Amino acid sequence: MRTRLPFPTSRWAIALSSRLTVKLVLFYGAMFAAAALLSLWGTREAIRANAEQTIIREMTVGSSIFDRIAAMQIEQLHRAGEVLGSDFGFRAAAATGDAPTIESALDSLAGRLKLNHAMFVAQDGTITGKPGGFTPRDRERLIAALNEGSETGIARWAGEPHMVAAAPVKAPMLIGWVVFARDMNMADLRALAQLSTADLHPRIEPLAQVPPNLRPIGGRVAAPVQMTADGERILVQARPVQNFGSGDAQLLVLEYSLTQAMQSYMPILWSLLVFGLLGLLVALCGVVIASRSLTRPILALAAAARRVSEGEHVEVPVETQDEIGLLASSFNTMVRDIATRERQIAHMAFHDGLTGLANRTLLREQLALSFQSGDRRGFALFCLDLDNFKSVNDTLGHPTGDALLCEVAARLSAACPTGFVARLGGDEFAIIVRRDGTSETMVARALIAALAEPFAVNGHRIVVGTSIGIARAPQDGEDGIALLKNADLALYRAKNDGKGSFRFFEAAMDAEAQERRSMEIDLHEALRNGELELYFQPLFGLSQNRVTAFEALLRWNHPTRGMVSPVDFIPLAEETGLILPIGEWVLHEACRAARTWPDHIRVAVNVSPVQFRSASLNSVILQALASSGLPPQQLELEVTESLFIENVEATLASLHSLRALGVRVALDDFGTGYSSLSYLRSFPFDKLKIDRSFIIDLQANNGATAMIKAITGLADALGIETTAEGVETIDQLDILRKQGCSQIQGFYFSRPIRAGAVADLIRELDYQEQAVQAA
Amino acid sequence: MRIPVPALLLFALSAPASAGSLDLRIVDQAGKPVPDAVVTVYPAGGVPRGGFSFTPGPVMTQENIAFVPHVLIVPVGATVRFPNHDKVRHHVYSFSKPARFEIKLFGKDETRSYTFTTAGTVALGCNIHDQMSGFIKVVDTPFAAKTNAAGQASISGLALGTAQVTVWHPSLRAKDNEQKSVVPIPASGAVARTVTLILPALR
Numbered sequence: 001m002r003t004r005l006p007f008p009t010s011r012w013a014i015a016l017s018s019r020l021t022v023k024l025v026l027f028y029g030a031m032f033a034a035a036a037l038l039s040l041w042g043t044r045e046a047i048r049a050n051a052e053q054t055i056i057r058e059m060t061v062g063s064s065i066f067d068r069i070a071a072m073q074i075e076q077l078h079r080a081g082e083v084l085g086s087d088f089g090f091r092a093a094a095a096t097g098d099a100p101t102i103e104s105a106l107d108s109l110a111g112r113l114k115l116n117h118a119m120f121v122a123q124d125g126t127i128t129g130k131p132g133g134f135t136p137r138d139r140e141r142l143i144a145a146l147n148e149g150s151e152t153g154i155a156r157w158a159g160e161p162h163m164v165a166a167a168p169v170k171a172p173m174l175i176g177w178v179v180f181a182r183d184m185n186m187a188d189l190r191a192l193a194q195l196s197t198a199d200l201h202p203r204i205e206p207l208a209q210v211p212p213n214l215r216p217i218g219g220r221v222a223a224p225v226q227m228t229a230d231g232e233r234i235l236v237q238a239r240p241v242q243n244f245g246s247g248d249a250q251l252l253v254l255e256y257s258l259t260q261a262m263q264s265y266m267p268i269l270w271s272l273l274v275f276g277l278l279g280l281l282v283a284l285c286g287v288v289i290a291s292r293s294l295t296r297p298i299l300a301l302a303a304a305a306r307r308v309s310e311g312e313h314v315e316v317p318v319e320t321q322d323e324i325g326l327l328a329s330s331f332n333t334m335v336r337d338i339a340t341r342e343r344q345i346a347h348m349a350f351h352d353g354l355t356g357l358a359n360r361t362l363l364r365e366q367l368a369l370s371f372q373s374g375d376r377r378g379f380a381l382f383c384l385d386l387d388n389f390k391s392v393n394d395t396l397g398h399p400t401g402d403a404l405l406c407e408v409a410a411r412l413s414a415a416c417p418t419g420f421v422a423r424l425g426g427d428e429f430a431i432i433v434r435r436d437g438t439s440e441t442m443v444a445r446a447l448i449a450a451l452a453e454p455f456a457v458n459g460h461r462i463v464v465g466t467s468i469g470i471a472r473a474p475q476d477g478e479d480g481i482a483l484l485k486n487a488d489l490a491l492y493r494a495k496n497d498g499k500g501s502f503r504f505f506e507a508a509m510d511a512e513a514q515e516r517r518s519m520e521i522d523l524h525e526a527l528r529n530g531e532l533e534l535y536f537q538p539l540f541g542l543s544q545n546r547v548t549a550f551e552a553l554l555r556w557n558h559p560t561r562g563m564v565s566p567v568d569f570i571p572l573a574e575e576t577g578l579i580l581p582i583g584e585w586v587l588h589e590a591c592r593a594a595r596t597w598p599d600h601i602r603v604a605v606n607v608s609p610v611q612f613r614s615a616s617l618n619s620v621i622l623q624a625l626a627s628s629g630l631p632p633q634q635l636e637l638e639v640t641e642s643l644f645i646e647n648v649e650a651t652l653a654s655l656h657s658l659r660a661l662g663v664r665v666a667l668d669d670f671g672t673g674y675s676s677l678s679y680l681r682s683f684p685f686d687k688l689k690i691d692r693s694f695i696i697d698l699q700a701n702n703g704a705t706a707m708i709k710a711i712t713g714l715a716d717a718l719g720i721e722t723t724a725e726g727v728e729t730i731d732q733l734d735i736l737r738k739q740g741c742s743q744i745q746g747f748y749f750s751r752p753i754r755a756g757a758v759a760d761l762i763r764e765l766d767y768q769e770q771a772v773q774a775a
Numbered sequence: 776m777r778i779p780v781p782a783l784l785l786f787a788l789s790a791p792a793s794a795g796s797l798d799l800r801i802v803d804q805a806g807k808p809v810p811d812a813v814v815t816v817y818p819a820g821g822v823p824r825g826g827f828s829f830t831p832g833p834v835m836t837q838e839n840i841a842f843v844p845h846v847l848i849v850p851v852g853a854t855v856r857f858p859n860h861d862k863v864r865h866h867v868y869s870f871s872k873p874a875r876f877e878i879k880l881f882g883k884d885e886t887r888s889y890t891f892t893t894a895g896t897v898a899l900g901c902n903i904h905d906q907m908s909g910f911i912k913v914v915d916t917p918f919a920a921k922t923n924a925a926g927q928a929s930i931s932g933l934a935l936g937t938a939q940v941t942v943w944h945p946s947l948r949a950k951d952n953e954q955k956s957v958v959p960i961p962a963s964g965a966v967a968r969t970v971t972l973i974l975p976a977l978r
Contacts, residue, residue: 088868088902095870171870172900172908173945 020298024291025284032283036276043272051261055235056224059254062200063239066252069191070184070241074152074163077180080113081167085178094120094128095171102128109180116162117181121146123174133158145245146177153244154184154204161204164244200254204241207249214238215251226258233258297324301331313339352423354402355409363422363430367480370432371473380440380472382419382431383487384412384447387465387499389427394647396460403457404464415450416443430487435472444468444502452500467494468502476505489513520576522558523569527581531557534589535752538761539604539723539745542737547762549602549636551745552590553752554582574610583611584620591628591635593755601762604636604666609643618657625661632662638689640668644679655683666723671711680718688715690741692726698735705735712740796931796965797958801922801942803974808926811846812944812972816918818960819936825852827917834858835899835909837865842899842909846945851915854890859883866902873897873913896943896951910945935962946974 084090084105093101102120106129110118119129125143127134134142138157145155146166155164161184166177189202207215214222214236224237235258238251297319304314315332318325350362358366370379386408393401405427412421412429420432433443451466469491477483486505492513494503526532533555541548556564573579587605594603611617625632637658643651658665666687667680671694690711697704708724715722724736727746736744753761797816801809829848833855836843840861849855859865859881867878867887873895878887880903891897894915901907912919918938920928942954958968 086905092870096875170900170905171898172905173898 020295021288021291024294025287028287029280029284032280036280040269040272040276044269047265047268048258048262051258051265052224052235055256055258055261056237058256059200059224059235059237059239062202062254063252066202067241070154070163071152073182074154074165074242077113077115077163077165077182078152078167080109081165081178081180084109085167085169090178091169091171091175094122094169095175097122099128103130106130106178113180114182115180116183117157117164117179119179120169120176121166121179122176126176141245141247142179144247146179148245150245153242154250155181155244156204156206156248156250157181160184161250162244166244200256203253204250205238205253207251210238210251210253214253216240232260294324297328301328304331304335308335308338355406355423357409357413357429358420358422360422360424363420363424363432364480364484366420366422366432367483371479377435378473378475379432379434380443380470381483381487382416382433382440382444382447383424383469383471383484383491384429384431384451384466385491385495386427386451387467387495389464391646392462392464396458396462400458400460400462404455404462407455407457408451408464411450411453412447415446419443430484440470440472440504441502444470448500448502465500467491467497467499469494469505470502471505486510516572519561519564519569520572520578522561523556523573523576523578523582526556526558527578527585531559532582532585533557534586534593534755536593536603536755536758537745537752538750539743540749541743543742547601548743549604550594550597550758551604551638551752552586552593552606554586555752570608574608577610579608579610580614580616583608584624587620587624588627591624591630593758594634595628595630597758598762599631599634602634602636602664603630604638606638606668609640612639612643612651612654617654618661621658621661621663625663633664636664636666636686638666638668641670641672648679648682652679652682671707677714680714680720684718685720687721687723687742689723689725689745692746695724695726695728695732695736695746698732699729705739708736708739708741712742716740794932795935795960795963796929797933797938797940797960798965798967799922799928799930799940799942800967800969801926801928801944802969802971804971808922808924809944809972809974810922810924810926812922812926812928812942813846813848813912813914814920814922814928814930815912815914815916815941815943816930816933816938816958817916817941818918818934818938820934822916822918825850828853829919835911837861837867837901837907840901840904841907845908846910846912846921848912848914848919848921849891850917851894851913852890852892853913854888855911856886856888857881858886864903865907867899868902869897869899871895871897874911877902898945908945912943929965931965933960936960940968940970942970942972944972944974947972948975 087105090102090105092098093105106118106120109115110130117130119127121127121143125139127139135158138155141155142157142164145153150166151168152165153163155162162181163184164179164181166179168174169176169178184204189204211225213225215238216222219240221237221239224235227234227236234255236253236255238253241250241252243249297316300316304316307314313335315335316328318328318332350359350365351357352359367381389401389404392404405423408427408429409421409423412431416431416433418434418436422430422432424430431447433440447468448466451464455462455464469487469489471477471483471487471490473483476486486509489509489512490503490505493509494501497503535553535555536550537553538547539549539551540546554566554570556566556569558564570579573582590603590605594601597603607617621635621637624630625635639655655665664686665683666689667685668689669691670688672691688711690708694704694707694711698708712722721742722740723743723745724732724741725745727733727736727744727748729748732746733744733748750761797814799814801812801814803809827850829850831844831847833847833849833853835847835855836858838860840863847855857867857878860883862883864880864882865878866880869876873893874889874891874897876889878889881887891911891913894913897911897913899907899909899911912921918930918933920930922928936959937957938960940956940958942956943952945952947954954970954972956968956970958966960966
């Protein structure tokens, strides 16, 4: 037997454990990693979106700050221009074209207001003052803007953006404009940048230089555009500003590096990643612990299941109330159920289901045990068989028969409380009784007495007896099998002795049994080897005064045994069932022989009860008639009264079906068996054969004659022929003739003869009878 | 020195044996009649020197913080009075070349006057009230008239021949706010002309 390893270290257990754990770890690890990555990605996206939103908001704010600052500064310029433009002296100078005065006025203001440009533009386009770095195109644009009525805004002069304010000069009609302008230099824009939280790198650019996708569409600010410069992602937006004049529009361009914005969030993302990894580690540890706690009871269950399959009774502790606990308790229930069922199966294997007694198997084991124990005093085996049990079953039905068997079992157990009672099957029982002072004879009598009492079963009063065969150990058998066989032989003998008796086994019984066995084997061969032969004994019709029939009689001429008597081998043939092929052979032979005889001579064939009960009898008879060509009325079947002991209905039905074939039916051995006359009324037999015992007594006993007279009278009244068997003397013949017997059969006329001698005998007897008649 | 206008006209027009007249209609680019445009005609045959006047007379009233009339035609040498009918004081000035002057702070029911010696357009303003604006057209021809509300001006007594017609309007974007054309004048009867001025849109 394989050495079992304790389960935690067994190899497959580890494999299972690691497999499940690895599965769980992989699955949950992947899930958690996915979740962590998803959250990381989501956070990054949210941060990015938020950063973008913030930047866009900053841009909006920055832009509006810019607008407000620019508007404020321009308004300041504008007010200064208006003050100058409405000054009476300046107006007078402007109206009269007093250039030196105008210039001096403009100069002083330019110095005071830190202007880059201060000039008077007359209505005819003449510029007085300092246009400083003006291109002709700038000048054209300025005049066009003034004529449009523009007063404030941003314009690009000499490539630089300027805040421009123009104030009209009226004297009182419009004669020109005072124009003040200031560079929008980097410093101004920086100042603007400082006002917003993010450095938006503000700059003013001509519309034409701004990429088309950044330009405002229909007055609406275009969405920020992402651009890539030097590997940085930059968000750029262009916003409209108040322009001075409609030509050469300017845009405020704001930009912010997204890459830099995201840079500030990197620590957050890194810490998220680190904590995600830590979380993953924690989750994996948790999964390992959880899976261990899951696999441990499963492994325990698996190990327990394996031990159960090896036949052990193992239960596992139920530690939890969860599904695992439920599984464990179910497992325990299953193990208990299996044990219960195994006990039931074992009981069924060794006990009789009906009576609960030990069965043959257990009896054998018990016998073996008894032999092994080597008890000096020894023991005896009683084999019992109920008498007439079959008729109980047939007449009262199996349920009643079964109930009777249970009652019998109970009585046997009660009658022999120290014995080991077993039921071998059917109505056979066996009891092992230890030798303890009580003699076997007393036990046997007690048992017979116990079963002799009538039984009350299912409302029926039933009387059964029992026959008992007894074999004693150790002298009557060296093992259980021999002992059982010998007890059986004793039982067989007891039954033969008469019902309600018991017999001890004797060595001779064994010899007899062996002889029977040998004869049985020989009988098997006999049919094949042609050792069987039919002899015929004539039946002489007293009224016809001639042979009317021959009875076919079977003879066995064995090569070494010589002639074997039918009395010896017919019962054997009936017991073994060999009577069926033998009977068939007899019918065929008899019919074949009778076909050669004169038409008025019938052949009588004995039909054994075994044959009679076989379903094939009718077809065998038909075949014999057909193959021989014998007319049915020339065949007479002889049946015995014993048929009526058992199922009368079935017997009558069979008799009628035989009669339907056209054959004659005779009742053999009349007067010895079942003494009921009722069946004579139930079935019209063609003939009664009066048993030879009545004939033998004829000369010594008057009563016998009266009996013959009564029988023949009865038969005559019913229209049945009578045949007297065993007629050996002329006196018997005379009496029989006188008493009205139809036919006689016996040595007086002829012994049974071989088939070949039949023809001579017919002739001879016919002659002899004539002599009898003459006498 | 006041000269009745009909007398002057009679005097002026009596010289030529026969006379034609000019009917002008002044519209802007949108076809709307332009009032307060001044038409001056210089026939090829020349104009009489002095001795003529216009209706209304040379009075530029300040009334309801405005110059009334808005445009006043006077002959060269005319002295224009500036009566103030407002309760506030005014400071009338002109930076125009033909006549540069200031009449400083004069009150209600005070009248100042100024004599215009040079032909041309004099734009009047008030240094106190910037919104006040007026024009005195100093002309050296008797053939001058101001368009009415329907944008019409009619000048008669013109001799046969061609005439230079000048249309002036303060808003006209041109040299001296003038637009000139030559129109043939018939011996008798009227010649009708429509003159379109390109004026800046009103704002």
